[in-house]
Amino acid sequence: MSIRHVLLGLLAGGPSHGYDLKRRYDERFPQARPLAYGQVYTTLQRLVRDGLAAVEGTDSDSGPERTLYRSTDEGSRELAGWAEEIAPPAPFVANxxxxxxxxxxxxxxxxxxxxxxxxxxxxxxxxxxxxxxxxxxxxxxxxxxxxxxxxxxxxxxxxxxxxxxxxxxxxxxxxxxxxxxxxxx
Structure with missing residues (x-):
């Protein structure tokens, strides 16, 4: 599963904090391999670096500062292309x-x-x-x-x-x- 694309898909619903993305991932993919918070934030940083997501702002709500992320137009195009790709059957079975x-x-x-x-x-x-x-x-x-x-x-x-x-x-x-x-x- 492409965590990069799943996070872009979760961002398609609107700007979110990494914490909220992790929570929604757990809700949407309950049987998937658990996603660590560190992986969420590392992936978000790469998405921003690659122009697929952007920082919308930060807030603290009388707690630690939290960064709000949003998908970019390029991110939406990337996500649409990925979602349409046919997943090829594995050429070799490593059992x-x-x-x-x-x-x-x-x-x-x-x-x-x-x-x-x-x-x-x-x-x-x-x-x-x-x-x-x-x-x-x-x-x-x-x-x-x-x-x-x-x-x-x-x-x-x-x-x-x-x-x-x-x-x-x-x-x-x-x-x-x-x-x-x-x-x-």
Whole structure:
């Protein structure tokens, strides 16, 4: 996710302080990777540097001084172009789970142990962790009063976790063949 563009999108609603942008980010993207305040302010400084945002002013409201940011016309154009771009499917899949399965086979081979036992145990434990996270997300999205952003974010995560679980099931059924290929290489 492009934090730069998300912040520009949040600024499209009008000038805001960094604190308010962070709060609105948390509300709009409840299942996303948390955004630190430092990242918000660093990104805002870069947006200002690049002419995509500008400082509207500062106020203190009898507290610490806070800077008010607004999107520029150039920022609005940048945001519109980004929002229309089709996100290309990843050309390569870097799957940590797959890497750990292969490494489990390699480690077992080096120790002259049964090649599939460690990999099968790892897949079973990883599947259990995925299933637990799926239960948590299902409970989250079915909580009475859950907002649509939370439900849609949970649905997205559930679809990806479900694909991982299906892949793990398929891989577990093919461990003997995979082990033979890894041993032959």
């Amino acid at each position: 940590e789970i797959f890497a750990k399965v292969v490494v489990s086979i390699l480690v077992a081979a080096a120790a002259d142990d049964d090649r599939t036992t460690g990999a099968a145990a790892y897949l079973q434990a990883q599947r259990a962790a995925h299933m637990e996270r799926m239960r948590e997300l299902t409970a989250l999205k079915t909580t009475p009063g859950a907002d649509l952003s939370t439900v849609l974010s949970a649905d997205y995560a559930l679809a990806h976790l479900d694909a991982d679980v299906r892949w793990m099931t398929t891989t577990a059924s093919r461990l003997a063949t995979l082990t033979a290929e890894v041993d032959a290489a």
